Each structure stands twice: as C-alpha cells, then as structure tokens.
Ligand code: SF4
C-alpha cells in the first residue's frame with residue numbers, strides 16, 4: 001500500500017525549518033567571529049598527499065568543498081593550514097560563492113592553490129539525461145564559464161567540470177566536449193572533469209571512453225549499496241589515468257531524520273580515503289571545528305574500531321539514496337525519484353531547505369504527484385517509502401521563501 005506522509009504545513013515548518021534555523025545560528029557565530037589561524041608548514045608536511053591521475057596536481061587527501069561556506073575567513077584558514085584545492089561551481093549560492101573566492105584569492109599567489117569550478121549548460125533534459133540543441137548548449141556553456149571567470153577574477157582554473165551528470169550520453173555530449181576542449185586549448189582551464197552523483201559507474205566509464213576528461217568528481221560513501229560497481233569503475237578510471245575526487249562522503253548528513261546514529265564527518269571521510277584510487281575529498285565544512293576535524297583526517301586516515309562501529313550503526317535507516325534509478329522505471333509516472341530523494345536528504349540530512357527548494361523548482365513535481373496512485377508500485381533497493389517521502393518533501397514548494405535556510 002502507498003504510504004502518505006500526513007505532515008501538515010505547520011508540522012513541516014516545525015520538523016524542518018526550526019531544525020535548520022538552529023544550524024544557521026551555529027554558522028552565525030562563525031560568521032561574526034572569524035578566527036585567524038596561522039600557517040604552520042610543519043602541519044602541511046604531515047599531510048598525506050596523493051597525485052590526481054595523470055595531472056601534475058598533488059594535494060592532501062582532504063580538500064575544501066566551498067559550496068556552503070560563505071565565510072572567507074574559513075577559506076583563508078583552510079589555505080593557510082595547508083589545504084590546496086578549492087571546489088566551487090557556477091551555481092553555488094547564486095554565484096556569490098565564486099565572487100567570495102574571487103575577492104579572497106586576490107591576496108594569494110596563483111601557485112598557492114588549485115581552483116576547480118563546474119558549469120552545466122542550459123538545454124539539459126533531466127528526464128532523458130541528454131543535452132538538446134547543440135548550439136544552445138555551446139553558447140550557454142561558454143556564457144556561464146565566462147561569468148564564472150569574471151566572478152573568480154582568474155585567467156584560468158585548474159579543473160573545469162561538466163556539472164552533475166547522470167548518463168553516458170550527457171557525459172559524451174559532442175557540443176559539450178567540443179566547447180570544453182576549446183577552453184582547455186585556450187589555456188582557460190588546465191584540466192577537464194565531469195561530476196556525478198547518480199549512475200556513477202556509467203558516467204565514470206563514459207569519462208574513461210571519452211579520452212577527454214582528466215578528472216571525475218564522484219559521490220562516494222559508506223552508504224552506497226552499489227559499492228562493488230563503484231569500486232570497479234573507480235579502479236578502471238585510475239588505471240586509465242583519470243584522477244578521482246570523492247564528494248558526498250557524509251552520505252546525507254550527520255544522522256538520520258530522527259537524529260539517531262550520528263556519524264562524524266571525519267569518520268565518513270576516512271572511509272572514502274581507504275580506497276587508494278581516491279586522490280582527495282571535498283567535504284563541505286562550514287565551521288572552524290569541522291575544518292580541524294578534516295585536517296586531522298588529512299594526517300591519519302586509519303579507522304579505529306570505534307569508528308568502524310559508528311559506520312556500521314549508521315547504515316541503518318539512512319537518508320542517502322544511491323541514485324541507482326531502479327525505481328524510475330517502476331513508477332507509474334516515471335517521477336525523478338532519485339532527485340526527489342536528494343531534495344529530501346538536503347532538507348532532513350543537511351537542513352538546507354533552500355537548496356532542496358531550488359532542486360524541486362527545477363524538477364517541477366507537484367505536491368499531489370503521488371495522490372492519484374491507488375498503490376505505489378515502487379520497490380526501492382533501500383526500502384525507502386518513496387511515495388511518503390515525495391508527498392512530504394514536495395510540500396516545501398508552499399513554504400514561504402523567508403523560512404528557507
Ligand atoms: S507516482 Fe510513482 S512514486 Fe508516486 S505513488 Fe505512484 S508509483 Fe509510487
């Protein structure tokens with residue numbers, strides 16, 4: 001039987017937004033009181049470093065996912081403490097993320113850091129997983145990239161990714177590859193990459209087959225059920241000389257929806273770094289304490305017995321959707337269920353309702369999407385009650401903007 005999530009709007013506000021408001025308050029402390037950390041070359045020397053495929057980039061095993069950080073003091077601390085690679089994207093924080101980095105990086109010599117950004121051109125059909133209209137794709141990619149470079153104030157980036165791709169067709173899209181190769185030829189990016197958090201093994205194999213990409217940025221964490229396929233794809237990529245960077249290592253937040261079984265970010269990071277084919281990771285830390293936790297991992301990736309137990313407990317009742325998409329074909333309406341589960345995770349795991357809302361707006365799934373089905377025909381590999389989750393999360397569309405965090 002289909003399960004409906006009977007949470008009214010007030011209940012939704014109470015269970016999501018109030019929780020999210022707490023995390024804003026915590027971040028606010030950091031924003032108002034930037035801590036200036038001194039560079040310590042000895043710390044840097046003790047970091048475990050790995051080489052990024054066939055590129056000339058060698059970095060500590062932990063880098064910075066700047067995505068959620070709007071405090072330049074935190075980015076400065078990460079660089080001064082020895083992190084080398086900063087990861088952003090054209091869309092993060094509506095462009096303010098790149099602007100913030102642009103202002104900060106003026107104070108650093110260009111060889112003091114590596115900068116990666118991501119672009120997704122218009123004309124992507126999410127349902128089909130393909131790009132349409134070659135000319136539009138090319139001009140849109142170029143236009144977005146130029147805007148990003150202006151925000152960053154840089155002559156070149158170190159890695160330019162095609163952002164958030166989930167199919168072989170999109171990874172190998174001819175117009176996208178042409179425009180990216182042109183930018184590399186012009187010296188505006190040193191290396192090319194693709195990022196994916198859905199159908200990862202398929203995208204990784206396409207990246208290998210393309211002969212164009214140098215790096216893959218991939219969701220990789222202890223909650224994925226298709227781990228064998230992931231490890232094989234990553235191994236093949238490494239053999240082919242591609243660099244692998246892990247993201248989403250936290251697998252949907254520090255705990256489940258009921259705030260049980262917390263997992264430390266450091267523990268989850270260590271899990272991903274057990275794979276020697278993973279060069280580095282880009283945790284999205286937002287506090288100085290989290291930075292210190294991640295720096296400690298960069299010095300020692302060994303998992304203690306206690307940490308192994310922590311991971312074992314957390315694999316139950318997870319919020320993390322594998323993105324395997326097996327559910328889509330089973331759904332009577334072919335709803336984009338993996339993306340809807342991601343919006344659910346953003347809300348209940350990360351407490352980022354604005355990010356969830358942006359994704360929902362893009363998907364254009366209405367709150368009554370599951371209401372007309374007598375019975376849900378979907379059997380999720382993780383036993384998610386997808387209809388209940390969809391009914392719950394799509395009501396975010398009715399929540400006023402001022403309540404989003
Ligand atoms: S629309 Fe799809 S997910 Fe929703 S109840 Fe129907 S079959 Fe299940």
Ligand code: SF4
Pocket residue numbers: 320321322323324325326327328337338341379380381382383384386
């Ligand atoms: S909802 Fe379940 S079946 Fe669908 S992509 Fe996620 S893990 Fe796979």
